[in-house]
Amino acid sequence: MTTATAPASAAFDRDALERLISSSALPAWATARRRAAFDAFAKLGLPDRRGENWMRTDLRLFRPKAWGLRTAPAPGDASEGLLAAAIASPGPAADAAGEPIAGPVAEARLGGRFATLDGHVIRDEIDPALERRGVLFGSAERLLAAGAPLEGRWFSVIDSSSDWFAALHGAFHRGSAILYVPPGVRVSEPLSVVAAIGAGGVDTSHVLVVLGDGAEATLLTETSGGGDATHPAGGFHCGGTEIVVGRNAFLRTVNLQNWNTGVWHFARQKAVVHEGGRLQWTLGALGSRLSHVAQDVALVGRHADAQVNGVMFTEGRQQLVYNTLQHHESPACKSDLLYKGAMQDRSRLVWRGMIKVDKAAQKTDGYQRNDNLMLSNEARADSIPGLEIEADDVRCTHGATSGRVDTEQLFYAQARGLSADEAARLVVAGFFQQVFDRITIPPVREALARAIGSRIRRVS
Amino acid sequence: MSAAEKLVVRGLHVAVEGQEILRGVDLEIGRGEVHALMGPNGSGKSTLGYAIMGHPSYEVTSGSVELVRADGSRLDILSMEPDERARAGVFLAFQRPMSIPGVRVADFLRHAVTNVRNPGRKEGEELMPMREFRDELKKKMADLSIDPEFARRYVNDGFSGGEMKRAEILQLAMLRPKFAILDETDSGLDADAVRLASESIARIGGHEMGILIITHHEQLLEHNVPLRTHVMLGGRIVESGGPELAAELHKKGYERIRSAYPEAAAAEKAMEDTRTAEPAPA
Ligand SMILES: Nc1ncnc2c1ncn2[C@@H]1O[C@H](COP(=O)(O)OP(=O)(O)O)[C@@H](O)[C@H]1O
Numbered sequence: 001m002t003t004a005t006a007p008a009s010a011a012f013d014r015d016a017l018e019r020l021i022s023s024s025a026l027p028a029w030a031t032a033r034r035r036a037a038f039d040a041f042a043k044l045g046l047p048d049r050r051g052e053n054w055m056r057t058d059l060r061l062f063r064p065k066a067w068g069l070r071t072a073p074a075p076g077d078a079s080e081g082l083l084a085a086a087i088a089s090p091g092p093a094a095d096a097a098g099e100p101i102a103g104p105v106a107e108a109r110l111g112g113r114f115a116t117l118d119g120h121v122i123r124d125e126i127d128p129a130l131e132r133r134g135v136l137f138g139s140a141e142r143l144l145a146a147g148a149p150l151e152g153r154w155f156s157v158i159d160s161s162s163d164w165f166a167a168l169h170g171a172f173h174r175g176s177a178i179l180y181v182p183p184g185v186r187v188s189e190p191l192s193v194v195a196a197i198g199a200g201g202v203d204t205s206h207v208l209v210v211l212g213d214g215a216e217a218t219l220l221t222e223t224s225g226g227g228d229a230t231h232p233a234g235g236f237h238c239g240g241t242e243i244v245v246g247r248n249a250f251l252r253t254v255n256l257q258n259w260n261t262g263v264w265h266f267a268r269q270k271a272v273v274h275e276g277g278r279l280q281w282t283l284g285a286l287g288s289r290l291s292h293v294a295q296d297v298a299l300v301g302r303h304a305d306a307q308v309n310g311v312m313f314t315e316g317r318q319q320l321v322y323n324t325l326q327h328h329e330s331p332a333c334k335s336d337l338l339y340k341g342a343m344q345d346r347s348r349l350v351w352r353g354m355i356k357v358d359k360a361a362q363k364t365d366g367y368q369r370n371d372n373l374m375l376s377n378e379a380r381a382d383s384i385p386g387l388e389i390e391a392d393d394v395r396c397t398h399g400a401t402s403g404r405v406d407t408e409q410l411f412y413a414q415a416r417g418l419s420a421d422e423a424a425r426l427v428v429a430g431f432f433q434q435v436f437d438r439i440t441i442p443p444v445r446e447a448l449a450r451a452i453g454s455r456i457r458r459v460s
Numbered sequence: 461m462s463a464a465e466k467l468v469v470r471g472l473h474v475a476v477e478g479q480e481i482l483r484g485v486d487l488e489i490g491r492g493e494v495h496a497l498m499g500p501n502g503s504g505k506s507t508l509g510y511a512i513m514g515h516p517s518y519e520v521t522s523g524s525v526e527l528v529r530a531d532g533s534r535l536d537i538l539s540m541e542p543d544e545r546a547r548a549g550v551f552l553a554f555q556r557p558m559s560i561p562g563v564r565v566a567d568f569l570r571h572a573v574t575n576v577r578n579p580g581r582k583e584g585e586e587l588m589p590m591r592e593f594r595d596e597l598k599k600k601m602a603d604l605s606i607d608p609e610f611a612r613r614y615v616n617d618g619f620s621g622g623e624m625k626r627a628e629i630l631q632l633a634m635l636r637p638k639f640a641i642l643d644e645t646d647s648g649l650d651a652d653a654v655r656l657a658s659e660s661i662a663r664i665g666g667h668e669m670g671i672l673i674i675t676h677h678e679q680l681l682e683h684n685v686p687l688r689t690h691v692m693l694g695g696r697i698v699e700s701g702g703p704e705l706a707a708e709l710h711k712k713g714y715e716r717i718r719s720a721y722p723e724a725a726a727a728e729k730a731m732e733d734t735r736t737a738e739p740a741p742a
């Protein structure tokens with residue numbers, strides 16, 4: 001790519017807000033929410049590192065004034081997206097053990113694709129057959145302007161005033177996506193959202209997912225692009241995700257953070273699961289310079305079930321911080337969190353997990369586990385599990401492990417003809433297998449495994 | 461047979477954490493030959509296998525291990541990485557195989573087989589075609605009466621002692637090395653399984669493989685009658701003989717050997733003492 005001058009970008013100020021509002025087709029009620037978030041934003045400073053949520057996040061080199069919305073997308077092509085490509089061009093049909101690895105035929109095809117570059121929509125497609133069944137998917141601006149009945153949901157799940165980043169997102173979100181599936185409608189084709197930026201780019205996209213009672217869907221969201229560690233421009237993402245899973249509905253979603261390694265990534269994500277609803281939520285992270293992610297699940301109706309998966313691979317000087325919350329608000333719900341991370345070089349991963357059980361939430365079954373594998377002596381992982389339980393008839397457990405690659409395993413594999421690098425990749429792939437097994441979308445699983453494999457260098 | 465390719469070990473000294481374990485081992489195994497290696501626990505049998513395979517904790521302080529081809533050309537095994545040794549046709553069935561959780565036996569073996577059969581393969585180059593590999597694996601598992609489900613399990617993860625040993629034999633069958641060291645491949649197996657293992661190894665060897673069988677028993681040798689039986693004591697091979705030697709050791713133990721080779725017996729005792737020496741209480 002040539003070193004074209006980056007397109008002009010404004011600061012996150014009132015002028016920029018007004019320009020954004022006047023250029024946007026969002027309905028008045030949505031604009032009012034923007035303004036409310038901006039009012040909060042104007043009063044806030046960067047989060048205080050003394051607070052629990054931000055304590056382990058090093059913002060010293062983050063320059064809030066350096067960023068603003070891009071008036072036009074950066075030149076160059078946006079990537080197709082790792083997950084989207086995996087579905088669009090599936091791999092072999094069976095693995096070496098004879099196990100079929102391609103999913104049902106429907107998974108070999110996407111039901112819709114939405115993509116942005118620097119917050120500007122560059123692709124907005126949905127299968128007309130899905131549209132006929134009442135599914136809404138794609139540009140939030142287009143859908144809300146056309147009267148999508150989501151006024152009660154849009155920015156109702158996450159709070160846009162809790163801190164500087166949340167408020168910035170609430171005020172300046174752009175290039176956002178919506179997936180709405182009407183009650184009883186089951187969509188088997190995965191839907192894809194790709195948010196890309198150029199070097200030095202900015203993304204403030206929001207994602208809202210609403211599944212009506214008994215609905216089913218699979219959503220893949222991912223990010224790509226931005227400057228790398230050596231590019232001074234880096235990139236900035238300040239996003240939010242809201243998920244509502246209706247009664248007896250089932251959502252599978254995979255969110256892959258795959259920025260280049262110069263990007264600052266701040267994301268607030270929350271799902272609300274109603275009675276009998278099921279959520280299978282996987283976060284993958286390969287990229288960014290620094291990530292701060294809040295992933296909350298609220299189980300608000302009886303027998304709601306959430307499976308939360310994390311797959312993180314870090315290298316260089318990457319720093320990823322996750323705060324997870326499994327909030328049991330109703331009786332007899334189940335939550336099961338498994339985060340697995342492998343760290344190379346001098347990278348660092350922090351996971352702080354909380355299972356919170358309200359007084360009313362008897363018969364809660366809650367589990368959280370974080371396993372980390374250190375691939376170098378300088379890598380570091382912190383696991384901080386927590387329980388806050390007010391009900392008395394519950395089963396809540398947690399576990400955490402942290403270790404290094406076993407040199408005896410490597411030798412065993414080498415003794416069978418695998419090179420040192422190959423052996424390391426295989427052992428690390430094996431480490432992730434337990435969480436991959438929980439990602440029930442085979443092409444996605446394969447794509448993640450390949451992406452991680454390609455990053456592993458010789459274990460030191 | 462004298463012109464056949466040979467694995468030649470000369471004056472091998474090996475230390476672990478600075479302590480000398482092997483104190484000059486000489487051994488020559490031609491392809492098609494079976495040799496038995498016996499000796500009390502702690503005498504250094506496994507150390508010999510690890511050193512030949514290139515385990516990083518086993519430091520060769522002097523001596524050589526070479527593959528000597530029929531034309532007299534030599535391949536210096538000790539200068540090679542463990543995977544290069546495997547690709548050169550050397551195989552070690554581990555006394556205690558390692559488990560690799562999350563990695564299926566089939567995937568592991570597909571990588572192994574591909575590399576060993578195409579020694580020049582670089583990582584990332586094509587693996588052996590899936591169907592061809594699977595068919596061969598299935599057949600080999602059937603030959604060894606191994607449940608097909610085995611291929612899907614994670615390498616040695618949660619395997620019983622017997623299952624691990626059968627998995628090692630399966631790998632031997634798939635990799636078909638030129639030289640195989642089988643380190644107590646009979647331990648953990650019941651009598652029937654040892655008989656099956658003995659037959660299988662003979663079939664896999666097919667008079668083409670040089671095999672060093674490390675064992676405390678005779679049963680594994682039933683179908684693999686050793687050309688030579690070697691006795692290790694205190695890190696040296698102190699005596700070699702025919703099949704009758706294996707029978708004697710099996711029946712009578714190592715008393716005669718210990719008294720016949722007092723220097724090696726003393727070395728054995730010294731090694732054992734360092735091993736069991738407890739740190740002084742704080
Ligand atoms: N990895 C190791 N670390 C420390 N000591 C070892 C190691 N491997 C072998 N040894 C020591 O070397 C000696 C020989 O062991 P080994 O080769 O396992 O004997 P064998 O297989 O004949 O029972 C023993 O004293 C043992 O404690």
Ligand SMILES: [Mg+2]
Nearest residue numbers: 505506507555
């Ligand atoms: Mg041994």
